[in-house]
Amino acid sequence: MIVAEQKPLAEIKSMLGEAKRVLVVGCGTCVTVCFAGGTKEVAVLASTLRMSTHLDSKETVVDEVVVQRQCEWEYIDPLLATLDQYDLVVSLGCGVGVQTLAERFPKIRVVPGLNTMFMGLPTKTGECEERCQACGNCVLDQTGGVCPISRCSKQLLNGPCGGSQNGKCEINQDVPCAWQLIWERLTNLGRQQELLKVQPPKDWSTSRNGGPRRIVREDLQLPEGYRD
Amino acid sequence: MSDTQQISDLKIVAFCCQYCAYKAADLAGSLRLQYPPEFRIIQVPCTGRLDTVEVLHAFEEGADGVVTLGCMPGDCHFLEGNLRARRRVEWVKKVLAEVGLEAERVEMYNLSSAMGDKFAEYATEMTERIRKLGPSPLRRSGKQVAETPVAGVS
Numbered sequence: 001m002i003v004a005e006q007k008p009l010a011e012i013k014s015m016l017g018e019a020k021r022v023l024v025v026g027c028g029t030c031v032t033v034c035f036a037g038g039t040k041e042v043a044v045l046a047s048t049l050r051m052s053t054h055l056d057s058k059e060t061v062v063d064e065v066v067v068q069r070q071c072e073w074e075y076i077d078p079l080l081a082t083l084d085q086y087d088l089v090v091s092l093g094c095g096v097g098v099q100t101l102a103e104r105f106p107k108i109r110v111v112p113g114l115n116t117m118f119m120g121l122p123t124k125t126g127e128c129e130e131r132c133q134a135c136g137n138c139v140l141d142q143t144g145g146v147c148p149i150s151r152c153s154k155q156l157l158n159g160p161c162g163g164s165q166n167g168k169c170e171i172n173q174d175v176p177c178a179w180q181l182i183w184e185r186l187t188n189l190g191r192q193q194e195l196l197k198v199q200p201p202k203d204w205s206t207s208r209n210g211g212p213r214r215i216v217r218e219d220l221q222l223p224e225g226y227r228d
Numbered sequence: 229m230s231d232t233q234q235i236s237d238l239k240i241v242a243f244c245c246q247y248c249a250y251k252a253a254d255l256a257g258s259l260r261l262q263y264p265p266e267f268r269i270i271q272v273p274c275t276g277r278l279d280t281v282e283v284l285h286a287f288e289e290g291a292d293g294v295v296t297l298g299c300m301p302g303d304c305h306f307l308e309g310n311l312r313a314r315r316r317v318e319w320v321k322k323v324l325a326e327v328g329l330e331a332e333r334v335e336m337y338n339l340s341s342a343m344g345d346k347f348a349e350y351a352t353e354m355t356e357r358i359r360k361l362g363p364s365p366l367r368r369s370g371k372q373v374a375e376t377p378v379a380g381v382s
Contacts, residue, residue, distance in 0.1 A: 009326040040281055047284040048327050055328045055365055 001030035001121065002094040003128040004037065004114040009048055012090060015111040019088035020059065022049065024113065025079065025101065026066035027093035034128050036114050037092030039066050045092065045113060070097030073228075076104055083108055118150075136206030136213065142199065144185035149202075151178035157199040238266040240293040240358055241286045242351070245275045247305045248341045249297030255344030263351035266358070267295075274298075275336075276309020283320045283334060290367055293358040294320075296336040297350065303340065310338060330361055 006012075016022060024046045032038030046064040053060035063086070069075040070093035079101075083089070088109050091098040095116040102110040118130040133150045139157065140147060149155050153163075153171045159179030163170030167180040186192045206213075222228060244250040250271045256263060272278060275298030286294050296317055298310035314336050321331035335357075337350045 009323075040279065043281040044284060044323070047281060047288055048323060051284070051288060051329070051366055052327045 001033055001119065002096070002116060003034045003118050003120045003130075004031050004094050004116045005034075006036055006041065006045065006092070006114055007112070009045075009052065012045070012111075012113050013049070013052060015090070016049075016053070016060065016088060019086075019109075021061045021086045022063070022088050022090060023079075023083070023086040024049070024062060024064045024090045024092060025070065025076075025097075026064070027070040027091075027097050028066055028068040029070075031092060031094055031097075031114065032066075033122065035126070037094075037097075042066055042092055045090070049090075070094075071100050073100070073104060076101060080105065134207070135202075135204070137203055139199075139202070142194065142197075143182045144189060144191070146178055146181045146185055148178050148182065151176075151181070157202055238292045238355070238358055238363060239268060239290060240264075240266050240295060240355055241291045242267055242269050242295045242297060242354075243272050243275060243278050243282075244269050245298045245305075245310070246271050246273055248299040248303070248339055248343075249337075249347060251341035252297075252339055252343050252347040255341065256347045257344075259344045261344060261348040263348040264355035266292075266355050267351040274304065274306045274309035275313035276304070276306055278313055278316065280316055280320055280323065283317075284323070287324070287329065287333070287364060287366060290364070292361075292364045292367070293333045293335075293354060295334075295350070295354050297347070298336065298338055300338050300340050329365065332357060333361060333364065 024042050026032070026037045026039060026042035028038065031041075035041060042064045046062045049060070049062045053062070065079065065082075067075045067079065070091065083105055086108065088111065089101060089105075090111055090113045091101055092113045093101070094114065095112065098110055098112045117128075119132040119134065120128050120130040123129045130150050131147060133147075135149050139149070148157060148159060152159055153169050153175070154161055156179065159182070160177055161179075164177040164180055167177055169175040169177045183192065183195070186194060242249075244253060250269070253269055275296050278296055283294050283296075296313050298313050299305065301311065304310045317334055317336040320334050324334060325331045335354055337346075337354075339346045339350065
């Protein structure tokens with residue numbers, strides 16, 4: 001899932017400008033799971049914005065709503081009926097959610113309430129860790145299901161490096177060495193001999209190096225005249 | 229408006245666990261112990277039930293202080309609801325400071341159902357603290373913070 005964290009209240013407030021009516025829009029998918037933009041977080045932000053703007057002697061109205069998924073047209077389209085009541089939308093979705101709202105509703109200003117951090121998972125309650133960088137060329141089959149791109153600080157394909165000490169990465173004692181994890185995993189599977197193979201340089205053209213990415217599935221595309 | 233009337237205007241919302249603080253309040257009454265009338269009790273099944281947003285809504289609706297009273301550490305009927313509540317109260321203090329309210333307006337106390345005297349003591353202590361801080365700045369303008377608490381499509 002996509003992991004995000006809320007921006008400081010002062011930063012969000014600075015984005016409000018002279019807006020008199022604000023709608024805080026949450027998302028019921030990834031950012032709900034990482035406790036950044038779900039129903040509770042939307043309620044807390046709306047409440048703090050109402051109180052904070054009130055203390056600034058502003059008459060700002062802050063309402064709140066949560067859509068199931070901010071990154072798909074059909075889930076955000078029902079908002080259109082009420083959006084003309086507002087001067088500004090604060091999105092508590094990830095960067096994709098913010099852009100989906102902005103793209104679908106060109107007449108209203110949309111600002112981000114979250115900083116989108118990474119793709120990962122909740123390792124325990126209140127903690128999320130990065131697991132994928134969307135490099136577009138997955139190598140997990142060669143590394144025992146442990147990603148060296150997102151979990152090795154140097155993104156090495158032939159690790160570990162000399163900075164691996166007692167299973168930890170040299171950048172921080174709290175960061176496990178990805179290549180230590182890969183070694184342990186492949187040893188448990190009895191496949192450590194696979195690490196003898198030297199990996200060639202990775203093809204990064206599928207990653208961000210090739211600019212914004214796009215996937216087209218012609219078999220799924222609708223014929224001319226049909227509405228997406 | 230006299231000073232006495234101003235004091236009686238204060239509202240301190242006390243979320244009391246039904247297993248300890250609520251019964252301690254009952255005991256305080258049986259013992260004929262006095263505690264300030266500004267202390268408004270709300271019974272909750274466990275302080276772990278309390279969420280950040282409920283504390284914030286209390287302030288939005290005009291509370292001058294919010295207190296959470298839960299069981300002694302280790303004695304929670306639901307094992308650790310009181311410990312979770314304390315972490316949330318500490319979090320709310322930070323949120324209030326960001327909003328521009330005094331963090332001291334929120335507090336958590338631990339006591340048992342046999343501590344009627346402690347209940348009265350904590351109620352008095354918190355009320356004295358809020359009296360010193362004065363009414364919530366959110367109330368001073370005399371206007372309600374929100375037109376409606378929630379408007380939604382979800």
